[in-house]
Amino acid sequence: MSTLLEQLIEAFRVLPGVGGKSAQRMAYHVLERERAGGQHLAQVLAEAVVRIGHCARCRDFSESEVCHVCASASRDVDQLCVVETPADRLAIEQATGYRGLYYVLQGRLSPLDGIGPRELGLDRLSARLAEGEVRELIIATNPTVEGEATAHYLAQLARQQGVTPSRLAYGVPLGGELEYVDRGTLSHSFGTRSEIRE
Amino acid sequence: MSTLLEQLIEAFRVLPGVGGKSAQRMAYHVLERERAGGQHLAQVLAEAVVRIGHCARCRDFSESEVCHVCASASRDVDQLCVVETPADRLAIEQATGYRGLYYVLQGRLSPLDGIGPRELGLDRLSARLAEGEVRELIIATNPTVEGEATAHYLAQLARQQGVTPSRLAYGVPLGGELEYVDRGTLSHSFGTRSEIRE
CATH class of the missing domain: 1.10.8.420 (RecR Domain 1)
Structure with missing residues (x-):
């Protein structure tokens, strides 16, 4: 004892x-x-x-049936940002001036762990896109192998419903030094360089 | 809200x-x-x-009036080890084979913060030493300025009651490398070197 x-x-x-x-x-x-x-x-x-349960609209944590972001009348309903976790949603909300809505997967596609589209509520997301209100699906899953696979799946889902999918920009972090950036990031950043316009 | x-x-x-x-x-x-x-x-x-309150005998955390160490009949009552915190007591209990009793100061002498002998329960400690059961007071306060001052005070207290005060050995930690030991420790360790006997 x-x-x-x-x-x-x-x-x-x-x-x-x-x-x-x-x-x-x-x-x-x-x-x-x-x-x-x-x-x-x-x-x-x-x-x-x-x-604390989950919001019926965005699956983020919420004390009420629908969270205060989803319930807000001042958010743009034509943009929907998909993130993996509530912490990701909070990070975007705090760092950016984004005024659209969110959809929290509470995970990422990971067939080996038995996490498929149904576990992430993608059927409900698909139904929501079919409603026609959303015009842009901003895919903000993590740039990991599973996150990328999830992003690919989501982009297809969006196109099927006539919604424009978009993805965050990935590359060298601001303030970062090239010397210390990991190879994968640097290689990706080099490959997706853009022309400098006046 | x-x-x-x-x-x-x-x-x-x-x-x-x-x-x-x-x-x-x-x-x-x-x-x-x-x-x-x-x-x-x-x-x-x-x-x-x-x-969880404090043991009436040793001032360590305890659910009961007297903690299970103080209440134990199998501990040596002639040795009393004084430590600053319950965490220190636990560390000694886990690392050594010590079978005596403890006294937890729940702090160290720090006149500037208003922590004097009374706040550390030293009047009760003194009364306990006067009972005559304790023969050695093992002073295990931290080797900091305040811990040393406290140790000095405790040693005097012990001598007044005819109890032998002792202090833990301080020096280079076992497995440590001289190169990485801080100057103060190395200097102390060098100054208190002992003769190697056969």
Whole structure:
């Protein structure tokens, strides 16, 4: 029978990137200095895992049936940006001035893991594109092998419904130094160079 | 009014070493893949911050009035090891074969922060040494300026009560390379070298 302190340390290990040593540090820190904060975390966490579900429109996390972005009247309904995860959606929302809507796959096509179009809700996405409101499908899956395969599939889906598919630009990051950019990125960036116009 | 998800991300920041980005990753990770684990963490955490207090004998964390180490009949009562934090106590317990008892200061002398002998419970420690059971006070405070000052104070306290004070050995860590050891440690280690006997 383990003590409550041991149970707490073990429970912290459910968090990403938290091993035994960090979990121990977290438990001690909360007990030594942050009891009120710890109590608040426990309460919000307990509420969140029960109350936060998925938006019926975009599949992002949402407390309500439809999330506040999808429910907003001020977003452009003719642009739909497809991302793999809620974190990707948040990153785009924070970094860009994009005013369209999103669609969160909550994954990527990965047949070996049993993740096909149905698991990503692509049937619902297809139906939505068929409605005719969306004119551009901005595909923002990650530039990995699986992300690219997913992007290819999505582009086909869009064309079938008469929607223009587009893809983010990939290349050397701004502020990056060519010397330290990985080969694949540099090669891709070199191959897709564009003419400098006046 | 922030959403529950935003509140959850904010709440995770109470943990040590967790900034905005890690907090976000934790929230998404729990919601995406670890709802049961998150629920368990919330429950154990809520219970721990309320039920875990301090042992009346050694001041370490304990669910009961007296912790299981202090309550154990198989520990040597003539040795008392003083450490700064519960984490230090755990480290010694796990690494060594020490069978004596502990005293956890829950801090170190730091007059500027208003932490004096009373805040560290040194009056109770003194009274305990006066009982005459303890014969050796093993001082295992950290080798920092404040830890050294605390060690000095504790050694005096021990001598006043006729108890032998001792201090951990400090020097080059085993397996360490001289080249990479910091100057202070190397200098101390050089100055406190000992004769090699047959």
